[in-house]
Amino acid sequence: MSSMMKIERIQARILDIPTIRPHKFSFGAISRQSPVIVQLWLRNGATGFGEAATIGGPSWNEESPESILHAIESYLGPALAGQDASRFEALLQRMDAVCKGNHFAKGAVEMAAVDAVSRTLGVPAWSLLGGKVRESMPLAWTLASGDSAKDIEEAEAMLAARRHRVFKLKIGARAAADDIAHVGRIARALAGRASLTVDINQAWDGNTARRHLPALVASGVTLIEQPVARWNVEALRALTAALPTDALLMADETVCSPQDALQLAQQRACHVFSLKVAKHGGLVRTRAVAAIAEAADIGWYGGTMLETSLGSAASAHVFATLAGRDHGCELFGPQLLVDDIVSTPMTLRDFELHFPDGPGFGVDVVPERLDRFDRARQGLQAV
Ligand code: MUC
Ligand code: MG
Numbered sequence: 001m002s003s004m005m006k007i008e009r010i011q012a013r014i015l016d017i018p019t020i021r022p023h024k025f026s027f028g029a030i031s032r033q034s035p036v037i038v039q040l041w042l043r044n045g046a047t048g049f050g051e052a053a054t055i056g057g058p059s060w061n062e063e064s065p066e067s068i069l070h071a072i073e074s075y076l077g078p079a080l081a082g083q084d085a086s087r088f089e090a091l092l093q094r095m096d097a098v099c100k101g102n103h104f105a106k107g108a109v110e111m112a113a114v115d116a117v118s119r120t121l122g123v124p125a126w127s128l129l130g131g132k133v134r135e136s137m138p139l140a141w142t143l144a145s146g147d148s149a150k151d152i153e154e155a156e157a158m159l160a161a162r163r164h165r166v167f168k169l170k171i172g173a174r175a176a177a178d179d180i181a182h183v184g185r186i187a188r189a190l191a192g193r194a195s196l197t198v199d200i201n202q203a204w205d206g207n208t209a210r211r212h213l214p215a216l217v218a219s220g221v222t223l224i225e226q227p228v229a230r231w232n233v234e235a236l237r238a239l240t241a242a243l244p245t246d247a248l249l250m251a252d253e254t255v256c257s258p259q260d261a262l263q264l265a266q267q268r269a270c271h272v273f274s275l276k277v278a279k280h281g282g283l284v285r286t287r288a289v290a291a292i293a294e295a296a297d298i299g300w301y302g303g304t305m306l307e308t309s310l311g312s313a314a315s316a317h318v319f320a321t322l323a324g325r326d327h328g329c330e331l332f333g334p335q336l337l338v339d340d341i342v343s344t345p346m347t348l349r350d351f352e353l354h355f356p357d358g359p360g361f362g363v364d365v366v367p368e369r370l371d372r373f374d375r376a377r378q379g380l381q382a383v
Contacts, residue, residue, distance in 0.1 A: 026172030026203035048116025051311035052108035103281035110282035124358025172203025206235030265296030294324035302329025
């Protein structure tokens with residue numbers, strides 16, 4: 001590839017965008033998202049954008065907006081200046097050489113490189129990632145107000161608007177018996193009209209999970225996400241083996257690297273992987289984790305870190321290319337934020353998210369919106 005594709009420079013900034021309501025997790029509540037937006041310029045004049053979103057600063061895992069910004073500005077950006085942006089794997093290797101871990105940061109930089117290269121070629125990003133095999137996916141919505149009546153009202157509005165009929169409930173912050181009662185109330189209200197999943201975000205120990213998962217399944221929950229700590233593969237294995245056949249167990253925080261995926265596959269420690277571009281360290285590595293899922297007869301789910309329309313569209317481009325058995329997606333981050341940073345978001349129609357074509361990720365970042373939410377300009381503090 002000619003010098004056309006050489007990287008000129010890379011810039012990153014933190015945005016602070018409020019959410020439409022507080023979003024409660026087992027580990028706390030958020031009322032804003034702070035994505036790091038990367039812009040990469042090629043010597044040919046083309047530019048591409050990437051994003052890394054965390055949840056609650058470093059509450060979800062080790063990386064925070066501030067650590068991502070630092071890794072990009074101090075190490076990843078300088079290491080990639082002058083490199084050929086179209087050699088995605090080589091970029092990843094170069095980033096690994098100067099910086100261990102920091103997968104979210106690397107994922108955002110790789111995303112910007114893929115966007116810039118596909119825009120230079122005038123093609124959709126999916127065409128550089130294996131080619132698409134699907135145009136849309138069912139889109140889940142997370143009910144996380146913490147209040148059963150409010151959650152039911154929100155779900156009713158989503159059903160009436162034909163936006164969502166798969167609802168993920170965030171539990172684990174309260175006593176398990178209270179959570180089971182909360183899930184039961186929502187399940188009874190929506191019975192026969194929606195499917196329910198739960199995400200416990202590592203809150204339970206193995207015994208608590210063993211005791212309460214049957215009640216969740218009995219109330220109609222069909223997918224149970226990360227009930228126990230990230231490290232607790234043995235509990236995941238035992239819970240997966242014991243789960244009634246009408247529900248599936250999904251790993252999220254436990255499945256980041258291809259090695260994590262292989263370990264879960266070898267131990268038959270889950271039925272489904274939640275795939276997320278950020279935790280896998282980019283689009284290319286998301287495909288590596290998905291390949292292990294397919295080879296091991298493990299399903300996949302299109303996960304989110306509540307990205308804006310930019311990171312969500314980039315995720316949609318790689319999800320569009322994946323083989324294997326899918327269980328829908330949850331790229332609803334843009335709907336949870338008060339405003340968007342792109343001119344035209346992805347289409348949501350008849351309970352499905354329709355994946356955009358290109359060039360790039362098929363969404364156009366509006367520079368003034370980046371300026372409006374820029375933390376440095378707003379003078380806000382870290383979460
Ligand atoms: C997670 O752990 O899955 C995804 C949807 C949502 O509400 O939270 C995220 C994080
Ligand atoms: Mg999760």
